[in-house]
Every structure is written in structure tokens, then in C-alpha cells.
Amino acid sequence: MATTINQLVSVVVLLGLLIALKQEFTVAQIGVCYGRMGNNLPSPTEVVALCNQNNIQRMRIYDPHQPTLRALSCSNIELILGVPNTDLQSLASSQDNASTWVQNNVINYPTVRFRYISVGNEVSPLNSNTSQYVGFVLPALRNIYNAISAAGLDTLIKVSTAIETGVLGNSFPPEDGVFRDDVREYLNGIITFLVNIRAPLLVNIYPYFAYIGNKPNIDLQYALLASDGIVVRGGIRYQNLFYAILDAMYAALEKSSGSSLEIVVSESGWPSAGGDAASVDNARTYNTNLIQRVRGGTPKRPGRAIETYIFAMFDENQRDGNEIERHFGIFTQPKYPISFN
Ligand SMILES: *[C@@H]1O[C@H](CO)[C@@H](O)[C@H](O)[C@H]1NC(C)=O
Ligand SMILES: *[C@@H]1O[C@H](CO)[C@@H](O)[C@H](O)[C@H]1NC(C)=O
Numbered sequence: 001m002a003t004t005i006n007q008l009v010s011v012v013v014l015l016g017l018l019i020a021l022k023q024e025f026t027v028a029q030i031g032v033c034y035g036r037m038g039n040n041l042p043s044p045t046e047v048v049a050l051c052n053q054n055n056i057q058r059m060r061i062y063d064p065h066q067p068t069l070r071a072l073s074c075s076n077i078e079l080i081l082g083v084p085n086t087d088l089q090s091l092a093s094s095q096d097n098a099s100t101w102v103q104n105n106v107i108n109y110p111t112v113r114f115r116y117i118s119v120g121n122e123v124s125p126l127n128s129n130t131s132q133y134v135g136f137v138l139p140a141l142r143n144i145y146n147a148i149s150a151a152g153l154d155t156l157i158k159v160s161t162a163i164e165t166g167v168l169g170n171s172f173p174p175e176d177g178v179f180r181d182d183v184r185e186y187l188n189g190i191i192t193f194l195v196n197i198r199a200p201l202l203v204n205i206y207p208y209f210a211y212i213g214n215k216p217n218i219d220l221q222y223a224l225l226a227s228d229g230i231v232v233r234g235g236i237r238y239q240n241l242f243y244a245i246l247d248a249m250y251a252a253l254e255k256s257s258g259s260s261l262e263i264v265v266s267e268s269g270w271p272s273a274g275g276d277a278a279s280v281d282n283a284r285t286y287n288t289n290l291i292q293r294v295r296g297g298t299p300k301r302p303g304r305a306i307e308t309y310i311f312a313m314f315d316e317n318q319r320d321g322n323e324i325e326r327h328f329g330i331f332t333q334p335k336y337p338i339s340f341n
Pocket of ligand 1: 094
């Protein structure tokens with residue numbers, strides 16, 4: 001009898017602990033982007049261990065790299081899985097191919113905690129490197145969603161795509177945020193689809209590039225989330241540029257029948273070298289402040305934590321483009337200590 005009660009007590013205590021832990025996970029809205037465009041990176045197993053050591057509960061990856069998915073199995077880390085842009089055409093053209101993709105990369109990993117599938121990254125009519133994929137995003141989204149839905153996973157795993165903020169025309173004051181005319185047709189189809197399937201929109205948000213592009217009008221400390229902020233029309237205080245860009249995106253969505261959409265910030269970060277205002281100090285300041293600031297909401301979404309993924313875990317020495325692109329890592333040693341607590 002005594003044993004039974006003791007066992008019962010243990011079960012109750014354990015349950016309580018699990019619930020408490022689960023709440024901690026839910027509260028921790030910050031994740032990391034694990035890009036692998038480098039020839040000097042730790043193994044997926046080491047990367048997952050690094051996440052565990054740092055209490056990181058969420059991760060974004062950019063392709064269904066099988067060793068990474070194996071390393072994530074049973075890890076408890078929630079995942080954004082990317083469909084590479086180069087796969088979009090095949091997945092858009094064939095439901096069978098989309099279903100096979102979902103079978104091989106999602107269903108075959110029953111102990112990976114998939115949270116979202118990002119069908120494409122930064123595909124935009126305005127980006128000369130990704131504009132060739134514009135016609136494939138919506139049909140690929142639909143086919144991947146059909147496959148997820150057929151597997152009965154659609155309430156568990158949301159299907160979306162990640163866009164960048166270059167699609168905004170006006171973005172200041174944030175309430176005046178609006179999409180450019182030349183992307184509206186493309187985005188409208190995606191927005192309508194996401195509203196229907198109740199999935200969030202993923203948005204990559206970089207105050208760094210906004211600052212670099214408009215230095216005369218933007219205070220560096222405001223971009224680094226380190227000032228008291230500014231007051232805009234209507235007496236609304238914006239503590240930082242990250243909140244302002246996010247709210248401009250929300251305002252643009254409202255004007256495009258997307259007011260019910262939630263935004264998940266699928267990338268944000270600051271470079272530690274390789275260009276203007278890129279330094280270890282600034283990167284540490286930005287990322288440390290970001291971890292704190294995403295716990296609170298923006299003026300348009302007060303009190304609502306902002307699910308955000310820091311770009312990136314590591315400097316990626318084989319990443320294309322400007323030098324700056326290769327210096328966003330937070331764990332490339334030795335840079336700076338950062339706490340996710
Ligand atoms: C489906 O996938 C196969 C294998 O990758 C590919 O050869 C084929 O072209 C794809 N089908 C379509 C319609 O894209
Ligand atoms: C396109 O890719 C090239 C080479 O990777 C890069 O230098 C350039 O910045 C990219 N352009 C855009 C618009 O992203």
C-alpha cells in the first residue's frame with residue numbers, strides 16, 4: 001500500500017515537473033538557424049549537443065539533411081525544416097514527388113519534432129537569385145500541405161514559406177507598412193493559402209541591412225535594440241528597429257487580407273565582421289538584446305512573445321555573396337558568450 005502511494009506520489013511529481021518543463025519550452029521563443037555552408041563546422045550530433053548545453057529548444061535547417069534529422073531524433077528540439085528552392089519545381093509539378101518528399105524527410109522521422117516546413121526561402125520577384133522560383137512556391141506549398149494533411153499531421157506541422165522584407169514598399173511609420181505593387185500578386189496567393197490552412201508566415205528580419213541601407217536616418221543603437229527607441233505618429237513608442245520592421249510587415253499583411261496571420265521571425269542576426277557596423281561587440285549586443293526583446297510583443301501585438309530564430313549558429317565560410325554573409329555565426333569560436341536563459 002505504502003509503495004503504491006509512494007509510486008503515485010512519484011508519478012504526480014514527475015508529471016508536475018514535465019508540465020513545468022513544457023511551460024519553460026513554450027516560454028522560450030528563441031531558436032537558432034543551423035546553416036551548413038561551411039567546411040569547418042561541427043557534426044550534426046555535436047550541434048544538437050551544443051543546443052542542449054545552451055538550452056536551445058528550437059532550430060531551423062535549410063534542407064532535409066539526413067544526418068541532421070537523425071541527430072535531431074528524440075532530441076526534443078522543435079524544428080523548421082526547409083524545402084530548398086531548387087526542389088520547388090519538382091514538388092510543384094507533381095503531387096507524387098511532394099508526397100515522396102514528405103515520406104522520406106518527415107514521416108520517416110517520427111521522433112523529430114517538426115514544427116514548420118518552410119517551402120522555399122526568400123523567393124521573390126525582386127531577387128534576381130530567386131525570381132525563377134516564384135511560380136513554384138504556391139503549388140509546392142499546396143502539394144506539401146496535401147501530403148502532410150494526408151498523413152494526418154496538419155494540426156501538428158504547419159506548412160509555410162519564408163520571405164524577406166524587401167517586399168515592403170513603405171515601412172515607416174510601421175502603421176504605413178505596405179507591400180510593393182510588383183510583389184502583391186505573388187504574395188496574395190500565398191497569404192490567402194496560409195490564412196486558409198491557419199499557418200503562420202515566416203519572415204526573415206534584419207535590422208542590420210535596414211540600418212546599412214539608411215544610415216543617415218537610423219540610429220545604430222536603435223538598430224541594435226539598445227536605445228530607448230523613438231516615438232512615431234500617434235505617440236507610439238518603438239523601442240527598437242526589429243519591432244518597427246515586424247509591425248510594418250503586420251500592417252502590410254492587414255492591407256492584403258492577411259490580418260489573421262501570425263508572423264514567425266525565421267531569421268534575424270547581426271554580423272561580427274566583413275562590413276560596415278559589423279563587429280563582435282555589435283553582434284553580441286544585438287543578439288543578446290534580441291533574446292530578451294522577443295519575450296515581449298510589439299506595439300501592434302502587445303504582450304505576445306515573438307517566435308524568432310537567430311541567424312546563425314556558425315560562420316559559414318562557403319556561403320555565396322558579400323563577405324558579410326559569412327560572419328553571422330554566434331557559436332564560431334572565439335567570439336562572445338551568449339545566454340539563452
Ligand atoms: C519527380 O521527381 C523525379 C525524381 O527526382 C524527377 O525525375 C521528375 O522530373 C519529377 N517530376 C516532376 C513532374 O517534376
Ligand atoms: C545573388 O547571388 C550573388 C552570388 O551569390 C550575390 O552576390 C548577390 O548579392 C545575390 N543577389 C541578391 C539580389 O540576393
